[in-house]
Amino acid sequence: xxxxxxxxxxxxxxxxSATTGAPAGIRADATLAFESASGEPLGSILVExxxxxxxxxxxxxxxxxxxxxxxxxxxxxxxxPRAFWMRNTPGALDILYADAGRRIFHIVREAxxxxxRRHVSTGPAMYVIExxxxxxxxxxxxxxxxxxxxPSPVRRCP
Numbered sequence: 812x813x814x815x816x817x818x819x820x821x822x823x824x825x826x827x828s829a830t831t832g833a834p835a836g837i838r839a840d841a842t843l844a845f846e847s848a849s850g851e852p853l854g855s856i857l858v859e860x861x862x863x864x865x866x867x868x869x870x871x872x873x874x875x876x877x878x879x880x881x882x883x884x885x886x887x888x889x890x891x892p893r894a895f896w897m898r899n900t901p902g903a904l905d906i907l908y909a910d911a912g913r914r915i916f917h918i919v920r921e922a923x924x925x926x927x928r929r930h931v932s933t934g935p936a937m938y939v940i941e942x943x944x945x946x947x948x949x950x951x952x953x954x955x956x957x958x959x960x961x962p963s964p965v966r967r968c969p
Contacts, residue, residue: 837874837881843940843960845952854950856942858884858960871941872899879949882942884960890935895919897926903944907952908932915940915956918947 840860845853857880861867867885876882887893890911897904906919917933921944932939940958947953 837876837883839881839963841884841960841962843882843884843958845950845956845958847951847953848955848957853952853956854879856880856882856946857963858882858940860884860886860962862886870895870900871902871904873901875902876904876941876943879943879946882940882946885939885941887937887939890937892932892934893936893939894929894931895922895939895941896929897922897924900924905942905944905947906930907940907942907947908934908936909938909940909958910935911937913938913958915952915958916954918952918954920947921945 837857838859839857841858842855843858844855847853859882861870861883862885867887870885871883893908895906901924903924904922906922907915908917908919909915917936919930922928922930938958
């Protein structure tokens with residue numbers, strides 16, 4: 812019953828966003844923690860996971876991240892060159908590309924909102940993280956930083 816209520820609430824929020832143009836919320840599917848190459852903690856965020864073609868295509872379109880404590884984690888089945896754009900995305904973002912070992916190797920800082928410019932990874936990425944613009948600089952995340960994530964105990968809705 813709880814799953815149905817949560818899924819219904821998420822569907823209602825998405826429908827409300829499409830109708831009113833107001834940003835829908837970000838699901839807290841997992842906690843993602845960043846660390847330096849030497850293992851020093853750099854910060855953590857709650858992320859919505861996009862791990863299927865539909866959720867990866869939708870991404871953060873028509874939604875704003877509420878603060879530095881939230882983001883989106885895109886998970887792919889394999890490492891390959893990736894390209895992201897900001898079409899229909901109302902807030903500027905940092906886009907962090909990471910390899911299969913969860914090492915960040917490329918950061919696009921402050922990608923402009925509503926842009927069709929393609930931001931291409933500099934190598935094969937299995938993970939892509941979107942955060943509010945300036946997050947990487949504010950938290951000293953560099954192209955050698957790493958991350959790990961832990962799914963939340965609440966089942967996410969499709």
